[in-house]
Every structure is written in C-alpha cells, then in structure tokens.
Amino acid sequence: MTPTSVIWIHSLVALLFCGVAVTLPRPDSAAPVARWLLTAAAVATALWALAIAGIGSADVAARVTGALRDLAWLAVLGVAARAGQGIEAPARLGAYAATASCFVLAAGTAIAAAMVTLPEAVGALDSTGLSLRMLGSVGALVLMQRALLGTGEQGGGARHVLLAALALMWTTDLVVYLLAFIIDGWPPTLTIARGAVMVVVAPLVMFAAQQGDAQAIRASRTVALRAAAAVLAGLYVLATGIVTGYLGSLAGNQARIVQTAFVFGSAASVLTLASTPWLRGWAKVVVTKHLFRHRYDYRNAWLRFTETLGGDGGKGATLTVRVVTALAELTESPAGLLLTSEAGGLRARAAWRCEAAPDEAGSAALARYLERTARVIDLPAVAAGRAPAEEAALVPAWMTARADGWALVPLLHARRLIGAIMLAPPPVSRALDWEDFDLLGVAGRQVASYLAEDEAHGALGEAQRFDEFNRRFAFILHDLKNLVSQMALVARNAERHADNPEFRADMIATLRDSSQRMTALLARLSQRQAGAAGERHPVGMLALAERLADARRAQHPLRAEGHEAMALADPAALETVLGHLIQNAVEASAAGQPVTLVVGDEGDEVFIDVIDQGGGMSADFVRDGLFRPFVSSKPSGFGLGAFEARQLVEAMGGRLLVTSREGEGSRFRIALPRAQALEAAA
Template sequence: MSQYLAILPLIGALGSLSLGLFALTRNPRNSTNIGFALGMGCLAIIEIGYIVIIYAKALPTAYYGVRISIFGESMLPVAWYMFSVAFAKNSVTKYQRGKISILLVMLGLSSYFTLSAWLGDIVATTTDMANVVSYSMGSQGRYYYIYMIISMSLSVAQLENIMRSASGAEKWKIKYIIIGVGAILIYFIYLASQSLLFNTISILLYPITSIAIIIVTAMMAIFIIKHRVMDTDVFISRYIVYNSLAIAIIGIYLFLVGIIASGINYYEIASKYQISTIISFALILLLIIILFSSSVRRKAQLFINRNFYKHKYEFRDKWMESVSRLGALGSVDDTLTELSMMITETMGASSIEIWLANYNHKTYKKAIDNNIAGRNTINYDHPMLNMAKEIMRPFDISDELRNIAAESDRDQIKELAGQSEAVLFAPFLVNGEIIGFILIGSDISGENYGTDDYELVTALMAQVARQIKSIWLSQELIAAKEMEAFNKISMFIIHDIKNLANSLSLVSHNAKNNISNPEFQIDAISTIENTVSKMKLLINKLSFDRSPSKYQSGVIYLDEILAKNIKQYENNSSKQIIYIKNISKPLRVLGDSEALNTVFTNIISNAIDSIQGKGEIKVSALKSKGNINILISDSGVGMSREYLNNKLFQPFSSTKKMGMGIGLYQCKCIIEAHNGEIHICSKEGAGAEVQVILPENNR
C-alpha cells in the first residue's frame, strides 16, 4: 500500500482527537461529553494503528499496528454505548441500572479481546510481508467480530431511541451527530461482517475507513460547534418491543449479506470481494434510511401491534406514562407541549394544533401549533365548536362533516382543519364545558385511526383537561390572594388616615374656644406637626410598597409611646374624660415604633369613642415574667357577647355607627407580628378592657 495514503489516517486521527478534546473541554464532568471524547479517541487510536501498518517495513511492526487498531476497535462500542446512554437522560433508575450493567459487561469483553489481540489470538501471523493485503483471523478472531457486531448494534439501537424520542427543534439540533455516530458504528458493523464472511482482515479498506472517519468527524464538528449539541438532554421513552427494531434490522442486514456472500462463493463469481463490498454498502444505505425514517418505523410498530398484540396500545402502561410525564408539570404551556409530544410519539400524528378558551374575549386561541400557519383565534360559535358541543367526544372530522347542512359552515370547518391537515378533533372537557381542543393530523404511516386511538385520546384529553382547569384555578387563587393583600394594605392605610384626620378634627374643634390660650397654641402646633410627620411617614411606606406584616426592628420604649398618646388626647378631647395612669419605666421592647404607636392610638381612640359624655380611661403598663403587660380599660358602652364571640378582630365589623371595622383587626396583625398577644374583655353597658402582652427586651 502506498505510503502517501498515510495522510488520510493522519488527518482522521488529528480530526477525531481534536473534536473529542473540544467536546471534553466544554464540560469535563459531564458523562455525555466524556463518552463522546472517548469514542472520538478510539477512532484516533484506530487511525494511528493504520498509520503504523502503512509505514511498516517489517512484519512485527505491521502486527504492532494491527494490535493498536484492534485495541481502538474493541473499545469503540464501549465508548459509544456510554455516550448513547448518557445522552439519553432516562428518568427510570431501574432501567438506567440495566444499561450500566450492559456497559460493564461490554467493558469486560472489550478488555478480554484487547488482551487476546496482543497475545496474537485475533490475527494470525504471516511470513510474506511484501504481498500482504489481508490478515487471516486467529483462534479468537471470529468470536471477536461476533462480539463487535452485537455490541455496536446495541449502541445503534440506543441512538435510534434518542432520535425517535426527540421532537421539533431538539430533533434538528441532534440529528447530524446521531447520524454521524450511527454511520461510524454501522460502517464498523459492515467491516466486522466482511471479516466474518471471508475469514480475513483486509487492509485495502483502511483508506476507505479513514475517509469515512474524516467525513463524519467534519459533519459532527460543524453541528457540535454551531448548535451546542452537547448541551442537549433527550428523555427517551421505553417500549421494549420497539427498541428491538434497530437490532432486528441489523440482523436482517447480516442475514442478507450472508446469503449474498454464500451465493458469490457457490457460483465462484470473479471479483467477489469488490461485488460484496458494493452490495454491502447498498444495504448499509438502506439500513440508515429505515432506521431514521419515521414512516417506516411507524409502519413497523403498527405491524407488531396488529399481529402480536390484542390491543394497539398497552393502556395501563400509557396511563402510567401520562401520569409520570404530565402529573408533575405546573404550567399550562409545559403540559400542552408534553401532551403534543406524547400524541406525536404514540399515534404517529403528522401534525398537532392545540387551542384553549379565552374567556375574556369569548374566543379560542391557538396555544400549540408546531409552526403551522393560519388563523390564531376563532369565536365560541365557530361551526367546528358547535359540532363538537353536540358530539362531546373525539371524532373524525371528515365523517362528521357530512352531517353539516350549511355549505358556509362546512367551508369554515374545512378551513380550520385544513391549515394543519387535521383529521381528528378532540375536546378538553370539564363538567360538560369545552375549555379547549386539539386538532390531530393523519398517521404518518397512512393508516386511519382506530378505536384504540380514540380511546387513548379520550383518556389523555380528560386527564389534561382536569390538569389545565386545576392550574387555572390555582392561578386565580393566587391572584385573589394578591388582591386580598392589596385590599388589606388599603384598609390599613385608610384607617391610619382616619385616625390622623380625627387628631386634626380635635384641634380644630377646641380652637374655637381656646385659640387665644398660649398653652393650647403650643399643644395645637405640636399636634399638627406630629400629624404631618405621621402622614409623611405613611406616604413613605406606600412609596416603598411595604407589607403590613413586615416591620422595622429596633429597641423602643412603650412607656414613652403610651405617655405621648395619652397627652395628645388629654389636651384635645371635647369629652370630660379622666385618665388614670400606672406606667412603669423603662418598658423596652423590640419592634417597629410607628406600628406599635398605631396600635395604642387605635385602642385609646376606640376607648374615647365608646364614652358618652363623662367617663374614665385607665392605662396600666407593668413588667411581668419577661413580658410587658399593658391594660387599657374604659367606662364606655362596651360590646355585646355576640360581637365578642363572632365578629371581634374581623375586618369590616365595628360597634361604631361610622366605624370601618379595621382598627382592632389591624392591631391584632401588628401585635402578632411582634410575637405578642391581644385580648379583649367587655360587657355591654359596662365598658371594655384591652390587654396587650409583648415580650420584654432586657438587652
């Protein structure tokens, strides 16, 4: 063999090694990248062995090259099987453990045959170096190539599952790397089959092998760099009968090659090696077409279902699969995308369109369309929906179209179905309401959908309809809670403004009789300044969108807050009220000064409002067992037992004619946010007592 041909394996070795290292550097800890790098490394080792063979001038050197190439070949199925298993991120642990067990067995056998090659059991020796164009197989050679065919067939089957499980943009993204790896494996299956048929290892095919490696490496390099293929995870589905399709096809290929080779040997046809090579390549091409043809695979599945099973689908398995794949999804978009994939995979649908109700506009809007052009919304009274409301189950569009009398209605139905070439309509039904529907294209095999298909779609649609409705209700509940939180904030703000307005009202009322009094003037100005300060603080709270359950934390003195509130009302009250005070000093607590001031403003204000004419208010604040116990009692009208038992601390419930029923509710929220307690005792006509307990801060 000409030494100039060594340039081919040299290019192949450098290209394979470079691409493998590039993939590894992208994510050196990812098992997919490691498997790919090992696979490309094996190809580089094979090419290095070819270089040694081409340049060899003595038999020992040539055999050394053969051993190197066999080492690369024997590890090739291990590396690519590892890549294919890692690339298919299967979520079933038991299933994954089975794949790892196969990988370990393959590693053991590959190691054994590598050792056999170095011991000279794979390739027989020869004494004629000058005319060597092939090497005879040794005692272990036949077993080695049988193992190679079986192990690489498993990898091809795994790659087929990955390709079949991917969809849409994901399939386009991984398509060429899967085809590239599959082509390499199938080519080496071909080489192994040739060695078995002719009991020799031909070195004339080495340059062809190098060319194949260079082409495949270049193709994969372009798509790995351009489409970031190593960042893609494909979750494959498990159907054992279908998984055997690739292995069955490879078995048929080997059977046909065996018959052809036997015929060539029997009739002693000249140039039998060249003829068998051409026929084998033709069969490889046919094999690739079959493996990656969706329609052929679909027809094979239907053939298996019709002839080996009572029903087209294993409904229990399908139900478990739907629960597993759909049950954990929390958004409508994810649920519909997964449903679209399931129907495409299971029924072989050529197209999918999913529509959902838009209640605000009384229309149905397209949610999933797989890039199908056409209208995106239809009205509730569209003829297709009117027909569906009468049938209330999945139906064949063309069959039901015959029952439509009005030509204009038929045209609208044809237009809607025609934009996705749909043949089957299936509604999302919840309590007799169509919340959406799906338009399913024809089976890619060309066969009509049967009873099993309709039953499967009915079950899937019922499950997904309930799930969509549940998601919608959850979203409405979240929105309602957000509105409730907004309303709560609004109530608190309005009540705070009301209290501030009451303070100013007291000042204006007393100013009529005391405006000339210097002491009143000082107190009035102080009250106005204090009220303005509180209003500014309230505006700041709104600016920062602070929830009433989140307060600033700092050491504050309750005795000062209580004294300040009592003084404010003592000097600005139109009623004759006596204040009896028993407040210890200091009373330190950890909390929000403004929030706690709001609490005691509300309580004292309520006490004043409950007193008609004359009365008294007692304020006691004492330390007790690590807590501060505040008691505020009044001699007012009190509260009824019915109010105390059923309406106390409830928003919008008040004993005052003009009250909003917010003050005590707000007080309870603030006190509980400070890890405290608030209790109220009262009798109708005998006043009320409010007890507030807050943890003392001793630091």
C-alpha cells in the first residue's frame, strides 16, 4: 500500500460524490431544504476527498473540510429524523448542537495546530482534535440510531438506506480514529480503508436520493445476519493485521515466528468458539434481540414448519415424530414429547430425541384444563412456583422434574384437545414470552389439524375394513342359505325315495359335501364380533385361573399362581377375555414353554397377568396396531381378539395393560375393580 493508492481511492470518492451532487433531482416544493442540504453534503464530501488526495490527510485543509463534511451530513440526518418522527424535542436539539460543537472544535484544534510551532503544543492539539472527532462520531451514531427508531415502518426504504450509509461512514470514522489513537499515529492503511468505505457509501446515498420514499427496501433476516458476520470478519482481519504489525515491531528477529503463532492461534480460537453450539445460539439470541423487532423470522420459520409437517425429508419419519420435530424447530428446542388425549387423560405417543414419558402422562383434569384455556404452560414457572395455583396443581411432577421440560403446548382442533407436546429448552435457555406463546399457540393448532386429519383417515380406514368384513359376512350368509336350501331339498326327497339305494348314496355324498362346506364356514367365523359385558358380580380370580389352566393343559402347559382375590366383573365376559389372551399366549409360545397366570391385587384393583415367553411385540405395534381391529401380527389372524378383549374389560370398568419386548415375551394384565367385602359375601 502506497500513497498512490490514497490518491486513486480518494479521487474516486470525489468523483462519485460530485456525481451525487450533479444527479440529484431538482428540489420540489415538498422538501426543498432536504435536497439542498443533501447537495451541500455531497459537495463537502467531494472537497474533503480532493483535499486528502491532493494534500494529505494530515493537512489542516483536509481536517477542516472533514469537519464541514460531518456538519453537512449531521444537518441531513436532522432533517431525515424530523421527517420521520415530527418536531424535535429541545433535548434532541441539544444533542445535535453538542455533536456539531465537537466537529467545530475539532476543526478549530486543527487550525490552531497549524499556527503553533512548539512540538508539545502541536501534539496536545492533535490528540485533543482526535478525541473530539471520536466524540462527534459517537454522538452522530447515537442520533442516527434514534432517527432509525423514529422512522419505524413509515419511514420509507430510501430513508433507511440513507441512514444506513451514514451509519457506515461514522462507524468507519470511529474505528479509524480509535486505532489512530491507540497506535499514536496515522499510517496510510487507515486512510485507504476510510476511502474504500466512502466508495461504498456514495452509491447508497445516490440510490436514496433518486428513489425518495417511493420504494421500500428491506433486507431479509438471513442477509442481515450474514452482513453482520461479514462485518465481524472484516473487523477481525483488520484487528489481526494491526496486532500482527505491532508484534512484528516488538519481536525483532523473531517477528515472523511470533506473527505466525499469533495468526494461527487466533484463527484456531475463533474457529473453536464458532463451532460451539451454545456460543452460536447465544450469539444468535443477542443479534436477534438487538437488531430485529421480532425474535422469529416468521416467513422462513413457517416455511420450514410446513415443510417438516408435509414431508418426512426422505427419512421415513412418522407423522407423530414429524409434528414434534416441526414444533421443536420453531423454538430451536433439541427434543420433544407428543402426548395424545384419551378418555383417561394424556398418554405418551411419540418421543423425539429424549426419554419416553410415563404411559399415563397426564390426568383427565389437566386435559380438560388445556382444552378450556388453550394455555401454553411454562414448566419452569410451574417448578418455581410462579404459575397460577390451578395450573401448578394439575401439572404432573414428572414434567417439572425433568431437565428437558420447558413448555407444554396444547394441540386444539375445533375446540377439541387432540393432545399436547412438551418441548425441551433451547440451547441458550430463556424465559418464555408473549412472542413464544403466540407462535406456539398458532403452530399447535396447525399441528392439531394434521393429527385430527390423520385420526379421521384412520377412522375412515377402519370403517372401510368393517364394511369389507360385512360384505364377506354377506357372502357367507349367502353360502349358508344355499346349504340350508340344499339340505331342505334332500330332506323332502328322502320322504319319497328313502328306499332307493342310489338316492341313499347320493344323499350321503351330499351330506358329506355340505358338512365339509359348513366346517370351512365355521373356520372362517372362528372370531366372534365384540359383545357388550353383562351384569357384574364378585368373581374369584385365582379359582377362575386354575379352572382355565386345567381345561387347557392337554393343549399346552399352563400354570396358575398367586393368591385369591375377588374382582367385580361379568364372569362370561371375563372368561372370554382370558380365552383370547391365553390362546394368543399359547400360539406365541414354543412347545414346552409354559404360559403363566398370576393373580394379585394392588390398591383398589385386582389383576390377573397372562405371561408368555414367546417372540414378543415391537413398541410400535403395541402402540399403533395391537388394539386396532383387523390388524394382526399373525398371517392368518383377523386382528379382533385383542380389540374385543379391551372393549370387554373397559365395559366392566377395568383396564387392559400390555408390556412386551421383542425376543422376551409379553405380559397382558387385566386390572378390575376390587369387590367390596359385603358384595363378596353376598
């Protein structure tokens, strides 16, 4: 870098700002002062650039024209701020006057330094002038920031571009003055960097002047973040260059080694810090908080949200996992749980990147509360005792005890609670605010619509399967009608031809064929339709288990154990349920592996467990397929046994619970209300 670069760059700056002054539109009657001030500022900037190119940045002419440039742009800033927010308050006018005084005094110190000859006095005046120019730049930046806030959404895109150009100019001035103050000198590098920035400022000013308020220009959040990253990278490179030069002057013969070590070490440190997820999250929060009006980039967030809901991204994710992922990505939560609403409350449905929840994840009262209020529950506030008393009493302890509990989002569709999603806190933990509540509330309704649609599709498919079953049953009835008609005809003919040997042979063949066809029909009808449970009576569970075990021991080894307990149940329905479960356990077990019936009690319930050591079932099948009609893990199964069993148990006021692991077997538990002492005695 040589002084020739200073000449070329500042000559280009002068030429560009002369072009700005010449091409400005003619002042109209609406804002003639603003146009004249803009012209004067462009001319002053051109004179300043010519002074630096022709004389040098240290000359008094360059410093005086620089002060004139700053005063002219300060006047432009004042007019732009007044246009955006009305008449200036006296305090604001005082701030403008104080900033202008700094620039005027800086020019005065430059003139005084040129008139004195004492070196100590010249040094003191230069240092004072540099400090005054730094103060003036800081004041101008503060006023510019207030002007940006004042224009708001109604300021127009051109005014924002002009204010951004002024911010770039005064920020560069402040950095250059600060570096010159630190190194106690003014190398050509600073002058060249300042001129290069002014080359960028000139087109921005020209664009703002030509467009006026006719067009609003707004950079996207991505562009703004990348621009901020580019500015930080530039500052890092500039600071590294300055520090490297300073270290070179101190290290002497070892300068190259010291400089290389510093550059490598600083680059490695920056890359390490930049790769830290927590630091990236913290930087994003800080930038978003201070640069943008809203925390979320709603356009990009909603596009990503709908894309995640609508497709599996080629990973084969189910809808239940996708809805958790989509909602979690909105708040950058690393994990989430889906709870679905059922008659008994909230039950765990799907987990994404976290531990599974208890099977009974929430009470029916909590589900009703979420459905009534549609509130997003702040779990840390509940744990800290800041939540409403009703809400704190309903939230289960496991939610507040887990470290990944941050927000519980209700999923409402047409005022009906479909379920809820529990989100983990983002990498940089923060308190939920109104923006989170609004966004999660709207997104929760969108998620609920997807789940409700999936539920409707499932119900429609189930109805179609029932319709298909009914059609098959109609065909069977048709075959039965034909068999009955055939046998009735044989019976009528037997009255007339019973003595004919040939007829007797035909009759035997017909009866044999009818018997075979009826046996086949009975095999097709081996699964009965679910029926309702009858009247409930006290039933001795151990006695029933022992009787069923004795009746089936010729088929497969069974054993009953436990202690006698009286349950309130419908005996016929309970025997039907146990028959289904024992048959399934026998079919799942290898020959010689016993099936165990265990009877016991727990609290107000009496239970009987049917335990096998067979192949077991997957968690997905237990959750999504076991209790659905016509869904079976057996190739020839109807899939109605478990479905009917659960319906009968629930009709008796009980519960049917399943625990199964692939390769380890299954445990089906029938839990029924305990019969009271008087009922058992009766």
